[in-house]
Amino acid sequence: MNYNGNKAENVKIAYIGGGSRGWAWGLMSDLASADDMSGEVYLYDIDYEAAMHNEIIGNKYNTLPDAKSVWNYHAAKTASEALTGADFVVISILPGTFDEMESDVHTPEKYGIYQSVGDTSGPGGIVRAMRTVPMFEEIGENIKKYCPNAWVINYTNPMTLCVRTLYRVFPEIKAFGCCHEVFGTQKVLAQALESICGIKDVDRSEIKVNPVAVNHFTWLTEANYKNMDLFPVYREFADKYFEEGYTDNLDTNWMNNMFECAQRVKLDLFRKYGYIAAAGDRHLAEFCEGKWYLKDPETVREWKFGLTTVEWRKNNLKKRLQKSEDLRSGKEELKIDCTGEEGVAQMRALLGLSELVTNVNMPNMGQIPNLPIGAVVETNAVFRSDKVTPVMAGNIPEEIYALVARICASQEALNSAIAERDTHKIFNVFANDPLVTCSMDEAKELFKEMVNNTKEYLTSYDLSNL
Numbered sequence: 433m434n435y436n437g438n439k440a441e442n443v444k445i446a447y448i449g450g451g452s453r454g455w456a457w458g459l460m461s462d463l464a465s466a467d468d469m470s471g472e473v474y475l476y477d478i479d480y481e482a483a484m485h486n487e488i489i490g491n492k493y494n495t496l497p498d499a500k501s502v503w504n505y506h507a508a509k510t511a512s513e514a515l516t517g518a519d520f521v522v523i524s525i526l527p528g529t530f531d532e533m534e535s536d537v538h539t540p541e542k543y544g545i546y547q548s549v550g551d552t553s554g555p556g557g558i559v560r561a562m563r564t565v566p567m568f569e570e571i572g573e574n575i576k577k578y579c580p581n582a583w584v585i586n587y588t589n590p591m592t593l594c595v596r597t598l599y600r601v602f603p604e605i606k607a608f609g610c611c612h613e614v615f616g617t618q619k620v621l622a623q624a625l626e627s628i629c630g631i632k633d634v635d636r637s638e639i640k641v642n643p644v645a646v647n648h649f650t651w652l653t654e655a656n657y658k659n660m661d662l663f664p665v666y667r668e669f670a671d672k673y674f675e676e677g678y679t680d681n682l683d684t685n686w687m688n689n690m691f692e693c694a695q696r697v698k699l700d701l702f703r704k705y706g707y708i709a710a711a712g713d714r715h716l717a718e719f720c721e722g723k724w725y726l727k728d729p730e731t732v733r734e735w736k737f738g739l740t741t742v743e744w745r746k747n748n749l750k751k752r753l754q755k756s757e758d759l760r761s762g763k764e765e766l767k768i769d770c771t772g773e774e775g776v777a778q779m780r781a782l783l784g785l786s787e788l789v790t791n792v793n794m795p796n797m798g799q800i801p802n803l804p805i806g807a808v809v810e811t812n813a814v815f816r817s818d819k820v821t822p823v824m825a826g827n828i829p830e831e832i833y834a835l836v837a838r839i840c841a842s843q844e845a846l847n848s849a850i851a852e853r854d855t856h857k858i859f860n861v862f863a864n865d866p867l868v869t870c871s872m873d874e875a876k877e878l879f880k881e882m883v884n885n886t887k888e889y890l891t892s893y894d895l896s897n898l
Contacts, residue, residue, distance in 0.1 A: 433783075438785070439468045439470070439785075440469040440470075440471075440784075441471065442470075442471050443469055443520070443779075444472050444473075444517055444519050444520075445473045445519065445520045445521075445522060445779075446476065446508075446520070446521045446522070446582070447474065447522045448476055448477075448511075448514070448522065448523045448524070448571060449477055449522075449523060449525035449588070450473075450474070450475025450476050450477045450482075450507070450508075450514075451475065451479045451483045451485070451486060452477075452482075452486070452524055453482070453749070453753060453755070454752060457486075457759075459473075459522065459776070460473075460489065460493050460503070460505075461768050461769055461770065462773065462776040463493075463501065463503050463776055464499040464501060464768050465768055465776070466500060466501050466776055466780065467500035467501055468501075468780065468785050469779070469780060469783060469785065471503060471504075471519075472503070472505075472506065473503050473504070474506050474507075474513065474515075475487060475506065475507050475508060475514070476507075476508040476510070476514035476515075477507075480507060480509060482756075483507035484507040485756050485757075486505065486507070486756075487507040488760045489759045490505030491504065491505050492766050493766060493768070496767075512574070512577075512578055515574055515578035515579045515582075516579065517578075518579040518582045519579075519582055519583070519783075520582060520584075520585065520779055520782075521575060521582050521583070521584045521585070522585050522587070523584065523585070523587065523588055523594070524587040524588055525567065525588050527563040527567055530745055530746050532560075532563065532886045532888075533550070533560070533745070534746075535559075535886060536555070536557075536560050537549075537556050537740075537741070538741075538742065539555075539882050539885065540867075540868075540882075543870040544869065544870065545722065545726075545869060545870065546727075546729065546732065546739060547726065547867065548713075548715075548717055548738065548740060549714050549715055549718060550718075551589040551590060552589050552591065552592075552647065552648045552715065552718065553648070553719055553839070553866075553867070554718050554865055554866075554868075555862060555867065555879070556882075557589075558846060558858070558861060558862050558865065559862075559879075559882045560589070560590060561593045561850060562858065562883070562890055562893070563890065564588065564590065564593065565594075565597050565850045566892050568588075568597040568598060571598070572602045572605065573601055573602070575602060575605060576601070576602040580602075580605075581606070582606070583607075583818075583820075584605060584606060584608070585607075585608065585609075585610055585775055585778065585779075586598070586607060586609045586610065586793075587609075587611075587775075591611055591647040591648070591793050591808075592646055592647050592793065593808075593843065593850070594609065595793050595795075595808045596808045596843070597847070597851075599795055599806075599808075600851060606820070607794075608793060608794050608813070608820055609647065609792060609794075609808070610773070610775060610792060610793075611647055611648070611791070612772065612773060613647075613648060613710065613711040613712055613715060614641065614652075614711075614791045615636055615772065616711075616712055617641075617698070617708065617709075617710040618639040620695060620698070621639045621641075621655055621662050621665075621708075622635070622636055622639060623669075624662070624666050624668075625662070625665060627672070627673075627678075627680070628665050628669050628672070629665060631657070634657060638658075639655060639656070639657055640655070640656045640657075641654060641655045641656075642655075642811075642812065642825055643710055643791045643810055643812060643825070644809070644811055644825045644826065644828055644836075645800075645803075645809065645810060645832075645839075646807075646836065646840055646843065647793050647808075647810050648716075648718075648719070649709075649715070649835075649836065649839055650710040651707045651708060651709055651828075651832055652707065652708040652710045653707060653825070653826065663708075666702065666708060667702070669699075670699040670702050670703055671703075673695070673699060674696065674699045676694070677693075677696045677699075678694055678695045678699075679694050687733075687736070689738070690738035690739070691712075691714070691740065692737075692738070693713040693714065693736060694713075694736035694737070695713065696713065696735045696737070697713035697716050697717050697737060698713055698716060700735075701716065701720075705832050705835075706829075707829060707832055713725075713736075713737040714737050714740065717732075717735070717737065719839055719866065720835075720866060721866050721869075722866055722867040722868070722869040725737075774788070774790050778790070781816060781817075782815060782816075782817065782819075783817070784816070784817030784818070787814070787816055788814075788815040789812055789813070789814050789823070790812065791810055791813075792810070792812075792820065792822075793809070794808065794809070794811075794813065794820070794822055795808055796808070796809045799811045799823060799824050799825050800826070800827065800828060801826070802827040802828055803828060803836070803837065804841075804844060807840050807843065807844050808843075838866075842864065842865065845861050846861045849861060853892060855893060855894070855897065855898060859876070859879050863875045863876075863879075883895060883898060884898075
């Protein structure tokens, strides 16, 4: 990498999971929109053919008339080829296949346990972590070996365990986890401003917030628009829309979209605890007691969010595979359309081209004093030249401390148990999860079945004593 005036040139980005049919295309579009950096992107994926396809698509962005920079894409056959000399490493992988995820999400339904996502918490998130952590141990070791000074941006779930693993394997790593859930809550606050105060066209970046807690169960202890405290506005918004939910921004068929919601879970948690839950309802519900919002599909419908089935994900994958073919062949036209993700903005700031404050997941160095030091937490951080400094966010308020501390403690226990490959300790975390509402004997049966369904990816564990 080198600098030419106010531009960073010859930047090398290694994309682990570079055969992605979605995230990778978004990164390509965002990179093409940056006019002050350029370089090479190496796409490494266990599916080399998929990475080759993305190499073709990525290089096509350079031919678009509105491309502001040139990025040369290369499919890498080995991790060393992708990582050696990298300035940035982006990690976005699917740990296993959708067949394994199908077991994660739907096997618990036999025991009356429903999950709206199943990739972070609950029985599905725990078993997914068992697959994911060994992969991240290897990724961390490779980063230590081939590009120890690179900045590492993780998008993979379970976010907390992934980032925790990278630091456990390579304590000096410069890594953080990115999640857009807080962005969505900023947009809800902008909608509250319009609905309650008549203030229109507020961009979510104008809503200044103080996020605390852990990924996908993040809370806002402060929210402001210019000099206006938004908590009274949000309280009025919650009272106005709680019963029916806020759907003014949704089309008439929104209930058929598994990712849309009417914000009723978010509003309910605010009315209960007085702080703004800052993730989508699908994620928030999974950190609460299993019978609150996920008792059964009927309860989910009453709260007006969706259970994202793996069948839907499989069908969506078929569509994305077709889109990949259409983009390569030219049947579908490429467009530069900024995603709203902040990965490229973070890179620019780390290269000294700008400054940025945004929410990230990093080990707790005291930014949340009443959570364990070293646990991965989500707060704001300041991005400057080759530096990410977490913002001192303050204590978790006592009203929500028990909720958050339980989750954080479970994540810490799971981190240790998986590092030791101790299935007995892993099961203890599994059985104590808020969503596991069945008996202990049933929990043991469920754990054994779920683990056996994904044993192809659990070769480093001794499963004989299950």
